[in-house]
Amino acid sequence: MISEPYTTHYVRFDDDRCTGCADCLKVCPTKALRIRNRSSIRMVDQCIGCGACIHACAAGAITAATREPENIGQDHVAIALVSPVLYAQFPNAMPKDVLLGLRHMGFHHAIDMSIFLEMFQFAAVEFIRRNRISQVAPWPLISPVCPAVVRLIAFQFPSLLPHVLPVLRPVALMAREVKERLIPGYEAQGRQVVLYYINPCPTLSESTPDHTAASRQLSVVSIGINDLYPELKQRVDKILAEVVPFSETHLEFETCTTGNAALVAMSGGEIASMKIEKSLAVPGLRETIRYLQKIEMGLFGDVEYFEFRTCREGCLGGVLNAVDKYVAKSNVHRMLHVYGLGRRIPRNTILQLYEKGRFQTDKSLPTLAALFGNRKPALSLEQMTEIEQIHDRTTGWCCGACGAPDCLTFAEDVVRGQADLDDCTWISKSKTRKGL
Amino acid sequence: MPAGSAGWTDDDRPVACPAAQREAFNHANSPFMASLRKSFFIKARDFAHAGEASIHIQNLLKSMHLDSALVRRIAICSYEGEMNAVIHGGDANIHVDIETDHLTLEIADDGPGIEDIARAMQPGYSTAPEEAREMGFGAGMGLPNMKNNSDDIRIECEPGQGTRVHLKFLYDAKREFT
Numbered sequence: 001m002i003s004e005p006y007t008t009h010y011v012r013f014d015d016d017r018c019t020g021c022a023d024c025l026k027v028c029p030t031k032a033l034r035i036r037n038r039s040s041i042r043m044v045d046q047c048i049g050c051g052a053c054i055h056a057c058a059a060g061a062i063t064a065a066t067r068e069p070e071n072i073g074q075d076h077v078a079i080a081l082v083s084p085v086l087y088a089q090f091p092n093a094m095p096k097d098v099l100l101g102l103r104h105m106g107f108h109h110a111i112d113m114s115i116f117l118e119m120f121q122f123a124a125v126e127f128i129r130r131n132r133i134s135q136v137a138p139w140p141l142i143s144p145v146c147p148a149v150v151r152l153i154a155f156q157f158p159s160l161l162p163h164v165l166p167v168l169r170p171v172a173l174m175a176r177e178v179k180e181r182l183i184p185g186y187e188a189q190g191r192q193v194v195l196y197y198i199n200p201c202p203t204l205s206e207s208t209p210d211h212t213a214a215s216r217q218l219s220v221v222s223i224g225i226n227d228l229y230p231e232l233k234q235r236v237d238k239i240l241a242e243v244v245p246f247s248e249t250h251l252e253f254e255t256c257t258t259g260n261a262a263l264v265a266m267s268g269g270e271i272a273s274m275k276i277e278k279s280l281a282v283p284g285l286r287e288t289i290r291y292l293q294k295i296e297m298g299l300f301g302d303v304e305y306f307e308f309r310t311c312r313e314g315c316l317g318g319v320l321n322a323v324d325k326y327v328a329k330s331n332v333h334r335m336l337h338v339y340g341l342g343r344r345i346p347r348n349t350i351l352q353l354y355e356k357g358r359f360q361t362d363k364s365l366p367t368l369a370a371l372f373g374n375r376k377p378a379l380s381l382e383q384m385t386e387i388e389q390i391h392d393r394t395t396g397w398c399c400g401a402c403g404a405p406d407c408l409t410f411a412e413d414v415v416r417g418q419a420d421l422d423d424c425t426w427i428s429k430s431k432t433r434k435g436l
Numbered sequence: 437m438p439a440g441s442a443g444w445t446d447d448d449r450p451v452a453c454p455a456a457q458r459e460a461f462n463h464a465n466s467p468f469m470a471s472l473r474k475s476f477f478i479k480a481r482d483f484a485h486a487g488e489a490s491i492h493i494q495n496l497l498k499s500m501h502l503d504s505a506l507v508r509r510i511a512i513c514s515y516e517g518e519m520n521a522v523i524h525g526g527d528a529n530i531h532v533d534i535e536t537d538h539l540t541l542e543i544a545d546d547g548p549g550i551e552d553i554a555r556a557m558q559p560g561y562s563t564a565p566e567e568a569r570e571m572g573f574g575a576g577m578g579l580p581n582m583k584n585n586s587d588d589i590r591i592e593c594e595p596g597q598g599t600r601v602h603l604k605f606l607y608d609a610k611r612e613f614t
Binding site for chain 2: 156157159296297298299378385412
């Protein structure tokens with residue numbers, strides 16, 4: 001019997017492939033997964049789309065809720081939104097060749113994100129510079145670039161929400177610009193426009209509740225890099241066969257990205273070109289949680305900016321990438337040699353936009369908290385005491401046999417009425433021993 | 437100031453929560469006046485694991501949906517208390533007592549005790565050893581931070597017999613345990 005794969009906003013589960021190994025339980029930062037009868041059940045509300053369970057699932061039962069690329073551009077205008085992570089998947093191709101390959105695939109436009117990354121970095125530095133005097137936001141500020149981190153903060157560290165840098169994310173800047181400058185022309189002709197976001201990770205999907213205001217009225221389709229890669233690789237290779245190889249020519253007028261933007265794909269790359277003295281880059285889910293806990297305890301008040309990424313090696317480690325993250329990293333290094341670092345947009349132009357408030361985030365803190373905050377009912381003191389008592393009766397080894405990620409969560413589930421005390425093999429065994 | 441249970445003059449004490457509010461906390465339809473105690477052990481000079489107890493406390497309080505700003509205040513205090521114990525030597529126990537209307541944190545160590553509590557409360561005054569300062573700790577902000585982030589602080593110490601720091605936190609009016 002084939003059951004319908006079940007999905008959260010970001011992740012799809014295939015119960016037929018689930019072996020019940022419980023690996024995914026342990027890695028979920030919000031403890032949204034349980035195993036019952038050899039298949040996982042999930043608490044959709046608690047999924048933040050970090051992709052940790054996809055990384056952990058050896059059976060391949062968990063995949064990203066992205067869409068396979070089909071009929072691109074056939075009955076609509078297809079616009080590809082391309083992050084520099086995609087360029088890092090091609091060792092020999094120049095970014096412009098990758099963009100050309102996308103257009104050969106049927107996309108009408110292939111839009112490079114790097115200029116928006118540059119704008120974002122500028123706005124971030126400007127905000128931090130002004131914050132030194134105005135102190136409107138508390139130190140340390142936290143990068144909003146990784147959406148899974150922002151959701152993690154809203155869910156687990158709501159007191160740190162004021163630390164999230166109130167600047168629009170590069171993707172949001174890009175979507176807004178495309179909507180304002182590119183789409184009206186097509187709409188005047190009555191043609192349907194679809195934005196395709198080419199994703200290194202499952203953090204953005206069609207049903208994601210946090211679509212930026214700019215892109216909400218549009219249909220945005222999320223495609224994983226890995227789904228697109230085989231065909232794109234062929235197209236790019238074909239283009240490469242006809243041109244001089246990348247390493248031998250670098251013509252300024254052919255440039256469509258910069259070293260700065262290429263760097264952002266990598267952990268530490270966002271802050272590397274941002275000229276903030278006291279900034280730290282922390283990649284990886286466990287480390288991110290650790291450091292958020294430390295910030296909550298009052299540490300790092302002397303740091304101005306934190307770049308958190310839930311994936312190791314940053315976006316290059318995203319679960320939807322096509323090539324190995326370390327290979328991709330060396331490709332980024334190669335791009336850096338060719339392009340070097342530096343900005344393209346003149347400071348004054350961006351400064352004017354900044355003054356107009358063009359970079360201000362459109363989501364207030366209460367909105368973020370309402371969208372992604374923890375919605376589980378609060379526990380009473382009585383319930384907490386009961387949880388403690390049940391927890392004392394378990395082994396504390398967190399074996400996962402009951403289907404919960406750890407003994408404490410199991411005790412909580414029992415008290416909340418979502419699990420049975422006898423699900424714990426240890427407790428039911430000791431009952432049998434006592435002849436109960 | 438005598439070296440005994442000296443702590444705070446009454447004037448320094450933060451204003452406690454108003455009577456009406458307090459009544460709301462203890463209101464009559466809670467026949468079950470439970471309290472929950474959790475204790476954590478802190479090893480002296482174990483800088484590698486310093487902060488673990490505070491993280492446990494953080495997670496515990498979050499699962500109870502305590503107001504996030506309050507959790508943060510408690511986390512800051514427990515971390516500072518934990519670091520004090522780690523830096524100044526003496527194994528310590530940190531106890532959290534969750535009551536229906538307030539929460540107390542007690543950090544009890546068998547360290548050398550505080551010689552001059554009034555001076556220790558001054559920001560920047562530190563008796564931390566060089567070793568700790570090299571690691572970036574011991575800036576003399578521990579007790580002042582704990583005072584700023586708690587609703588009440590009381591320090592008991594006897595030279596040579598360890599220190600007990602009692603911290604009290606009042607829940608905001610919205611939150612009450614029944």
